[in-house]
Structures are given as structure tokens and as C-alpha cells.
Amino acid sequence: MANVSALTVQGRDRAGKGAARATRREGLVPGVIYGDNKEPILIAMTPRDLLVELHKPGFATKIFEITVGKETQRAMAQDVQMHPVRDVPVHVDFRRIGKNTVVNVEVPVSFSNEEASPGIKQGGVVNVVRHEIEVRARPDALPEQFVIDLTGLEIGDSVHISAVEMPEGVAPTITDRDFTICTIAPPTVQAASEEDEDAEGGEGEEGESAEGETAEGEDTKKDESKD
Secondary structure, X not given: OOOEEEEEEEEOOOOOHHHHHHHHXXXXXXXXXXXXXXXXXXXXXXXXXXXXXXXXXXXXXXXXXXXXXXXXXXEEEEEEEEOOOOOOEEEEEXXXXXXXXXXXXXXXXXXXXXXXXXXXXXXXXXEEOOOEXXXXXXXXXXXXXXXXXXXXXXXXXXXXXXXXXXXXOOEEOOOOOOOEEEEEEOOHHHHHHHHHHHHHHHHHHHHXXXXXXXXXXXXXXXXXXXX
């Protein structure tokens, strides 16, 4: 079940803003591995390696085996800070995983079998209420994503959290209600277009009627002038 990736990073000797700036000047991203009641480990890694992992599916639920020198740490990405203008990573935090670690993570949602949904075949659309579902679990039990099967759904149908099959040991953090994941919404854009077309057609008929009345009135005036 666990999605695992290997990373090799460098160790850092000094903490603090000045040391972090010096690391960035070297073209590296400063970071830290902490947690599991152990001393934090300062690290530095190449931006490319971090960006590659960021763009892969399931980044938030992935377990990283991070090699620093001769030691390997199992950890999950806790936070990635991005530059506000250049949109590149400037710092990364990893949370160390121990045998008793339990995490709260937002797992992404995807959808399958849209072609098997009668509602979508009739022009309905998937209205996504939640793009992620926050769950609580041990890291090894986390799924990469939750796949919602749309087979058989009609316009107006909804999918709630109670319909999502959770792996053993995984539970949603919201437990007080059966919240909605998605609905099959009617084709509102198409309906609006049809209303616009009807309105335009009505205006044309009124215009033709008005022209006819004008022409008839002119003919009457001509006849009256002849008399």
C-alpha cells in the first residue's frame, strides 16, 4: 500500500537564516528532518530532485527513504515553502516516521468510469465538492489516492464518504457527518443557451409583427389619401 521513494541528500552543519541563505546561494534547497523523539537533522538537496517528487502523484502520502551520509531516515514531507515570485522551493521539512507514528494527511480524489454514468451521458457534469479527503492513519497504510467509481450515477446523484472504501487502518478525520465528495450536476450551461435561443426567437417574431403592422398602416394611409 505504501508509496515509497528514495532520496539522497547532503547534511548541513549550521542552522539559522544566514546558513539557509548560504545553502541557497550554492544552488541547493535547505531542509530539516525531525520527529520521532530524535534530534533534527539539517539537510540540503537539489531543487530538481525535490520538484520531480512534487510533481508526482501522491506526494503528500509518500514515504521517503532519505539517505544522509551513511544513515537512512524514513520520513514524509511535512511542508515545502515556495518562493513567492519565482515559484521554486526555498525550504523543505520532513517528518521522521517511527513504528508508532500516526499522521493526518489529505489524500487526493480521482474519478473513474465516467462513460458508465447515465447522468454524464445525458450531459451532466461531475461537480467535485472535495478534491482531497483528510484521513488519519499510519504512513504505511495510506493510499496514493481515492478512486471514486461513477458507474450508474444519474443526474442529481451524490457520492458521500460512506461510499468510499477505506483501507484497513485508515479513517476520515471528519466523523460527525456523511459529507459529500461529488455530485452529478445537470447541464446548466446547455439549458442557459437554450433559453437564450428561445429569447432571440421571440424577439424576431415580435420584430416581424411590428414591421407588418407598420406596412399595413402605411397602406391604409395611402388608401385614405386617394379618397
